[in-house]
Amino acid sequence: MTTDRIALVTGANRGLGRSAAVALAARGMRVLVTHRGDTAGAGKTVEQVRAAGGTAAVLRLDLSDVSSFPAFTSALRERLERWGASRLDVLVNNAGVGIFGPLEDVTTEDFDTVMGTNVRGTFFLVQALVPLLAQGGHVINVSTSLTRHTSPATSVYSASKAAVEALSRTLAAELGPHGIRVNSLAPGPTATDFNGGAMRDDAGMRRALAGQTALGRVGEPEEIGDAIATLASEGLRWVTAQRIEVSGGALL
Numbered sequence: 001m002t003t004d005r006i007a008l009v010t011g012a013n014r015g016l017g018r019s020a021a022v023a024l025a026a027r028g029m030r031v032l033v034t035h036r037g038d039t040a041g042a043g044k045t046v047e048q049v050r051a052a053g054g055t056a057a058v059l060r061l062d063l064s065d066v067s068s069f070p071a072f073t074s075a076l077r078e079r080l081e082r083w084g085a086s087r088l089d090v091l092v093n094n095a096g097v098g099i100f101g102p103l104e105d106v107t108t109e110d111f112d113t114v115m116g117t118n119v120r121g122t123f124f125l126v127q128a129l130v131p132l133l134a135q136g137g138h139v140i141n142v143s144t145s146l147t148r149h150t151s152p153a154t155s156v157y158s159a160s161k162a163a164v165e166a167l168s169r170t171l172a173a174e175l176g177p178h179g180i181r182v183n184s185l186a187p188g189p190t191a192t193d194f195n196g197g198a199m200r201d202d203a204g205m206r207r208a209l210a211g212q213t214a215l216g217r218v219g220e221p222e223e224i225g226d227a228i229a230t231l232a233s234e235g236l237r238w239v240t241a242q243r244i245e246v247s248g249g250a251l252l
């Protein structure tokens with residue numbers, strides 16, 4: 001079933017962004033796939049969207065370069081016009097970066113990269129795109145289960161996502177009068193390239209995490225993609241300002 005709804009997913013050239021793009025398309029949304037230079041990865045996502053019976057287009061976006069957002073917004077408007085649309089229904093702020101290490105090893109560059117991408121980039125992208133998110137629009141910010149439980153050597157990353165959750169709640173209040181919902185979705189450990197692919201490739205880590213998770217394993221990207229698409233669906237239109245954790249019950 002095709003609807004007129006349109007979703008934009010940042011960092012959709014791989015990992016959870018790709019699985020979200022495919023899941024949204026499978027539910028009938030047209031999808032805008034952003035990447036910051038991985039055209040091959042973005043192309044693969046488009047192929048998977050088409051295989052799921054959907055429609056996708058690709059845009060380039062580097063979240064760490066806020067000065068590029070006006071040009072990105074113009075390119076997005078043009079793309080929407082070519083689709084005969086003028087608005088965006090769902091913005092999935094998925095792109096993010098994790099740099100992990102104990103307190104003494106964190107450099108100011110690491111700190112600025114993580115905060116600059118996950119917090120600054122996400123905040124100013126929402127600011128840039130709110131004019132396109134008309135009545136009924138929805139912002140989904142991807143956070144992490146690490147804002148609820150703790151793990152050594154993750155301080156800066158966890159703090160950046162805690163900031164994303166705080167932004168989400170406050171912006172839900174601020175944008176609610178415009179009919180825009182804002183929620184955060186917090187995945188637990190999931191098997192992607194993230195953190196050097198450790199949750200996918202490091203058998204010891206997978207075993208340890210599985211033992212700390214109610215459902216007894218780490219998550220698969222499709223399980224996060226499906227959750228994002230479900231949260232984006234009309235059936236959950238009355239949900240805003242919430243943090244939804246999708247972790248199989250990690251570290252309860």
Ligand SMILES: NC(=O)c1ccc[n+]([C@@H]2O[C@H](COP(=O)([O-])OP(=O)(O)OC[C@H]3O[C@@H](n4cnc5c(N)ncnc54)[C@H](OP(=O)(O)O)[C@@H]3O)[C@@H](O)[C@H]2O)c1
Nearest residue numbers: 011015016036062063064094095096144189190192193194
């Ligand atoms: N996997 C997990 O266990 C897990 C758990 C909780 C939360 N998360 C969150 O889920 C989101 C997706 O993670 P993932 O598992 O799919 O990790 P991933 O495979 O490492 O993908 C990260 C994505 O973010 C993009 N990105 C990073 N910095 C960017 C920037 N400056 N501008 C634009 N795009 C940028 C990457 O682009 P490039 O390909 O160009 O690098 C890539 O598309 C992240 O926000 C992450 O923090 C992941």
